[in-house]
Amino acid sequence: MKKIIFLVVAMLAIRSAANAHEPSLKKIFNGKDLDGWVVPDNNRDNWTARDGVLYVKSDTSRKGSILWTKQQYRNFVISAEFLMVDGTVDSGIFLRSENDQIQIGISGxxxxxxxxxxYLPKLKYPVEADVKNILKEKEWNTMKVQVIDKTYTVWLNGKQVMTYTSESIADKGPVGLQLHPGNVMAINYRNIMLAEL
Structure with missing residues (x-):
């Protein structure tokens, strides 16, 4: 009996230690407004929040814009759920600046x-993530991006799909969400969470 109790206690200790290394993600989108974000000038309702969802859609100008966090980050993990709603969805998550972006949807x-x-403007797509049989059409997907120094790793729906080291990534900066110019599109985000490392 003592051996069983010891084994149970040991397993709980191991599980607790493993969970201690998991970053504690905190909401950076409150689900009801854009507090904590830099709303683009002339928003034209491209970015709206209600009922826990961030609605992103183009307008007739198709100018596109980026919604940036007010806070800047160095090393972090960001997690967000996204749903590609309509049109030619070309969105993504910017990492510290406009230089480094993780693509969501169709490459223009x-x-x-x-x-x-x-996606890096000078290099375009230096590597391609393999999301075949992972990305869900017309359903909510979860993307997690970990950024440590110059290296970032991406998980889609719990599966690691890409790691890349960018020599040109900024040392520190905000996180951004993109509404690509020129497209007619709509994408929704929810449960946008971040942990600094």
Whole structure:
């Protein structure tokens, strides 16, 4: 009996130690307004919040914009759920600046879905994430991005799909969400959470 109790206590201790290394994610989107975010000038209802969801949609100008966090980060993990609603969805998560982005949806230049892949203006898509049979059409998906120094890793729906080291990533900066210019599109986000590392 003592051996069983010891084994149970040991297993609980191991599980507790493993969970201690998991970052504690905190909401950076409150689900009811854009408090904590820098709303683009002339928003035109491109970015609206209600009932726990961030609604992102193009307007007739198709100018596009970026919604940035007010806070800046160095090393962090961000997690968000997204639902590609309508049109040619070309969105993504910017990491510390406009230089490094994780694509969500159709690449404007390559005309195919590159969700989870890094986009850098000078290099375009230096590697491509393999999301075949992972990305869910017309359903909520969860993307998690970990950024440590110059390296970022992406998980889609719990599966690691890409790791990349960017020599040009900024040392510190905000996180941004993109509404790509030129497209007619709608995408929703919810449960946007972040932990500093």
């Amino acid at each position: 230049s390559l005309k195919r879905d590159l969700t989870g892949s890094p």
